[in-house]
Amino acid sequence: MKIGGLSTEGNVFLAPMAGFTDRSFRYICREQGADLSYTEMVSAKGLIYNSKNTKILLSKAENENPFCVQLFGSEPEILSEAAKQLEAEGVSLIDINMGCPAPKIVKNGEGSALMNNPVLVGKIVETVSKTLTIPLTVKIRKGYNEANACEIAKICEESGAAAVTVHGRTRDEFYSGKADIDIIRQVKETVKIPVIGNGDITDGKTAENMIKATGCDGIMIGRAAMGNPFIFREVKAYLKTGVTPPPPSPEERLETALLHTRLLTDLKGEYVALREMRTHLCHYIKGTKGAANARSEINRVQSLDQIKEILKRAFSET
Numbered sequence: 001m002k003i004g005g006l007s008t009e010g011n012v013f014l015a016p017m018a019g020f021t022d023r024s025f026r027y028i029c030r031e032q033g034a035d036l037s038y039t040e041m042v043s044a045k046g047l048i049y050n051s052k053n054t055k056i057l058l059s060k061a062e063n064e065n066p067f068c069v070q071l072f073g074s075e076p077e078i079l080s081e082a083a084k085q086l087e088a089e090g091v092s093l094i095d096i097n098m099g100c101p102a103p104k105i106v107k108n109g110e111g112s113a114l115m116n117n118p119v120l121v122g123k124i125v126e127t128v129s130k131t132l133t134i135p136l137t138v139k140i141r142k143g144y145n146e147a148n149a150c151e152i153a154k155i156c157e158e159s160g161a162a163a164v165t166v167h168g169r170t171r172d173e174f175y176s177g178k179a180d181i182d183i184i185r186q187v188k189e190t191v192k193i194p195v196i197g198n199g200d201i202t203d204g205k206t207a208e209n210m211i212k213a214t215g216c217d218g219i220m221i222g223r224a225a226m227g228n229p230f231i232f233r234e235v236k237a238y239l240k241t242g243v244t245p246p247p248p249s250p251e252e253r254l255e256t257a258l259l260h261t262r263l264l265t266d267l268k269g270e271y272v273a274l275r276e277m278r279t280h281l282c283h284y285i286k287g288t289k290g291a292a293n294a295r296s297e298i299n300r301v302q303s304l305d306q307i308k309e310i311l312k313r314a315f316s317e318t
Contacts, residue, residue, distance in 0.1 A: 001035070001218050003194055004135030004162030006066055006093055010035040011218035012207070012235050014225060015165075015198060016070040016095070016139070018102070024263035025280070027061035028256060029225060033232035036068060037061075041097045041111075044073035044082035058086075059267060066092030070139070072100065074109045074120065076127035084131045093134055096124065098152070099141040101171045112171035115144045115152055122155045129160025139165040139198075142183045145172045149183050150190040157191045164191065165220055168199040175223070185214040196220050203231070204238020211239070227283020229256065250288075250315040257284040257311055265304065274301055281307065288314045 001011040014021060014029045016038035026037040039057055046054040060067050069091050073079045083094045098121065100111030107113075114121055121138075129136045138156045142149050153164045166187050168179035179199025188195045197216035201207050202224040210219050225231050230248045237245045248256070260280060265273040281298045285291045294314040301307055 001194065003093065003137060006135050006162075008035045008066065010236060011196075012232055012239075013037065013196065013218060013220045014232070015220045015222035016041055016097070017222055017226075018100070019276075020226060020280075022057070022264065022276075023059045023061045023064075023267050024260055025229075027063055027263055028260050029229045029232060030061060030063045032229040033236050034221075034225075034229075036066065037064060038068045038070045038095055041070045041072045041100060042082075044071050044075070044079045047071075047082040047085060048078060056268070068093040068095060070095040070097050072097040072105065072110050074114060074124070076120075076124045079124055080127045080131045083128050083136070087132055087134050091134065093137060094128070094132060095137045095139055095165075096128065097139055099139045099165075099167050099171075101141070101174045106171065112141050112144055115140060115148060115171070118148075118151060118155055121152055122159045125156050125159035125161050135162035137161060137163040137165065139167070141167045141169060141171055142173075142180055143170045145170055147180075147183055149187050153187045153191050153195070157193050161193060163194040163196060163217075165196040165198050168197075181210055181213050184210070184216055188215045188217075194218065198222065201235070204235050204244050207235045208239060227257075227280060227286060253284060254311055254315040257281060258308060260284075261304065261307055270304060274304070274307070277307070281311070285311070285314045290314045 001008045012035050014034040014037040018040050021040050042054055042057050069086050071082055097111055098114040105111035138161050140152050149166055156164050166184045168181050168183050184197045194217035196218040197210045197214050198220040201210055201219055201221050207219050261277050278298050282295050285294050294310050297310045
């Protein structure tokens with residue numbers, strides 16, 4: 001797939017997810033076949049003012065090439081300055097978040113709140129795109145409380161965006177209900193730049209349906225990858241052959257969960273990693289016979305050795 005001047009091997013991407021898509025998880029997903037991955041959303045202001053937390057978010061996985069960063073903010077000049085800084089540091093692509101539904105983001109006029117201000121959307125995209133030589137993309141939703149994704153996508157295209165990702169829910173819907181893939185089809189028919197479909201892709205069949213029903217150029221997988229990074233190789237195999245490959249063995253699931261834990265520990269230290277891995281690990285053990293007991297233990301875990309023992313027991317009972 002080609003996005004501006006950037007080429008990827010395929011068109012199955014990992015969505016940026018705050019609190020989840022750090023360097024360790026992106027590494028795992030890229031190893032399992034994700035063709036592109038994005039950092040958690042990074043504050044443009046935080047980047048300019050050298051926030052310590054921002055630097056951790058921008059840590060690049062060794063297998064992450066191209067390297068894509070998602071920025072959030074609402075001030076065109078600050079976003080532009082942050083994007084320019086990132087390009088100078090070797091980032092391959094900048095994505096602007098216009099879809100985050102979190103109240104603390106929306107109340108600042110950022111994330112999905114921008115979909116209520118088409119004029120500002122155009123100004124942001126135009127200002128940032130003129131600053132860059134690398135591609136600029138935008139991630140949007142169906143709308144804020146009413147559908148206006150086609151209008152916003154067209155503005156993004158006319159203002160210099162190289163691609164747009166559309167999540168088929170409004171901000172008011174958050175992640176509830178069923179994603180509206182017809183709005184993605186409408187956006188695809190409205191713009192000439194690549195459109196990436198996002199929402200409710202959980203396996204090869206739903207990925208194929210997204211592509212066939214919308215004509216989108218690529219797909220983005222988010223929550224379904226949590227605890228299941230193997231979804232990327234499954235989806236790619238299904239899109240190529242029409243056959244769902246065998247699921248990962250309990251041994252591979254165990255090894256992957258332990259690798260993820262080690263990578264996060266290397267990134268953030270044992271104390272933070274143990275706490276941040278709890279949610280990930282509860283997803284990894286879904287479907288195992290001992291999942292209920294293991295979840296309870298995971299939420300009280302105090303050491304890496306404990307994690308190993310809990311996971312070994314959970315997967316041995318599968």
